[in-house]
Structure formats: structure tokens, C-alpha cells
Amino acid sequence: MGLAKKAMVLFWMMAVCEVSMGSVYKVGDSAGWTTVGNVDYNKWASTKNFLVGDIIIFEYHKQFHNVMQVSRSDFHSCNATAPIATYSTGNDSITIRWPGHYFFICGFPGHCLAEQKVDIRVLRASHPSASPSVSPSAAPYESEPAASPIGLITPNPSENSAPSLLSSNWSLSSKFGLSIVIVLASYISGFVY
Template structure:
């Protein structure tokens, strides 16, 4: 064929690693609460359970959709999250279609600021995984808490297509969020390596 086993091994390894790097760089858009959205007393929806089943990463986008006359979203610190204290939010969102980009690893705490809503479970703890950048990229400052978002009394609206979470901006990114990316890459790599040595 004109290719040596070493060249075939190099090409197959490069292909597998490239695919894996594409999946790592993917960004997801999560509609908080999926079809139920962000509202008090959503039937069969526990925001704590909803968030615990997701794997959030830096760069992902949270979308809160709700009736702005009936609700809002407040980003708060941990003590105010536990106490449902809406008095001193870090940031207030009130557009009814808030799109929030995750800027750093750590926990992000959101509650409804409308009276009684948080107390009935309308609050969410978004845990963002810390992923180390490649060695050739500068490291962000090491901080156990997320980078503070710019304070704002209004919010930005989403220009992204919204659907049940997660929504991938890359078709290859589907594998990242459900843990199949690494397994698929390793399986493909082993298949190619074994095929090269059987020739």
C-alpha cells in the first residue's frame, strides 16, 4: 500500500487524539429544568436532582426561562442559598430568558427572589468541574470559588437555540457529557493498533 506500519500507527493515533480534543472543547447549553423551565412548584422536578445529574464545565451556558412577572433569578453566595435570603444577591436576572455563561470552576448558587419560591425548592446549586488546560496554555488563577460575574440589574437574552439539556454546539460533543468520549477514543485506538499489528 505504500504506508509502513509506523506511518499508519501515527496517522490513526493522531486521528483519535484529534477527535478526543474536539470533544473536550465542546460547549453545552442547558435549559434549567428542561421542559418545566424555572418556576415554583414544577411537577415532578427537583432542581437539586436535576443539577446533580449534569456535568457542567467552564464555557457551558445556563438558560433560565420563566414568566418575568412571576419570577426572577438571583445568583447568591452559599449562606444565602441555604437561608433563601434574596436581600444581597451577587447578580440579579429578570428578563424571563436569561442566558448565563459559566466563567470558572466551583459552585454557582441560584435562587428565585420572589417570596416563598426558594423555600419551596426553587433554587439550584450548579457544580462546575475543574478541568486543567493543556500544558501549552496559560493556567487561570487558582481559586476554589468561581470567578465573579459582572454585577448587573438586567440580564442578557439568549441567541442560542434552546432545547432540553444538554444541547451540543458540536456533534462530537455529545460524547463528552455522557462519558462516552474517552471510552470511544480508547476503543478506536486499540482497534486500529491491533489491526496494524495483524497486517
């Protein structure tokens, strides 16, 4: 009976670790953020379930592309003259802070018109370790975020560091490592008590 209890606690702790970390999404998957290959970014986004706390990574050649967060109307008209935020490192890691729609385009001439744009729809549900739930005064789910990138989508401190594939793999390995630590701690505590 004691072993069954320990196993149940162990599995519960591992489950908590797994769901407490946001997912990492590389925009366009292996293609990245580009005009080459006719990537359908909105089709790509429609296959994902973005949640508050997730990380969106834009990987691209900074000599040829950038990433601009824009309003809904600027997204549809491909207007890059008044972006909410501009990212240009070639490896931009953006943490989603609130539910709603986030509109991104490439600001290089002609790229948005060539469909280098994506509407990231973030669901209301969040990972347990993400920011507290949205207050009633926050924007409703269907609306676009306010015209300020601060607090809505913020670059990760590591945006100028290792390539995003390493960031993605690090996230996966950190989950595994944390699970191993919990398993060992549970196992050792079982022998101590």
C-alpha cells in the same frame, strides 16, 4: 500505512473538536426554571458534571420568575435582598468561568422556599478551550465564588436571542459541522499531498 496515519490524524482532530467545546445544560431539563411540578433542582444538578466553559441556561416565564445568583448563606436562607447578579430575560444563558459553587434562587416571593433554587457545583477540570487554569490565588474548590458576577459567571451575548433549545442544538450542530469541515479538509489534503 498512509491511510492508517490519515485515519489516526482524522480521529484525533475530531476528538479535539469534541472536547474543546463546553456542554450546554438547561436547568431543570424539559421542566425549565419553575415552581410547577415540584422539580428537585439540586437532584438535577447532582446528576451533572459541570466544568469551566459549560453554559447553564435558565428558561422560564419572566412574568412569574427570575434568576438571582446569591451567596451560600443567602441560598440556604432564601434571602433575595442582596443578590450578586439578577437575570430576568426568561432565557438566560450563563457561561461558567471558574470552579466552585454557584448558588441560584428565584427572587419572587415564596419561590425559593418552594425549592426553586439550585447549587451548581463546577469541577476544577476544564475543557481545553476554556479559560486558563485557575491561579493559586483563586478561591479553593470548596468555597463559593466571590461576590461579583464579573469574571465568575457572565451572561452570554446571545442571552436575549433565540430560545435555549436552539442554542443547545446550535452547539451540537456546530460540533458536527466543525467535524465535517475537518474531515473534508483532511480528506482533500490527503489527495493534494
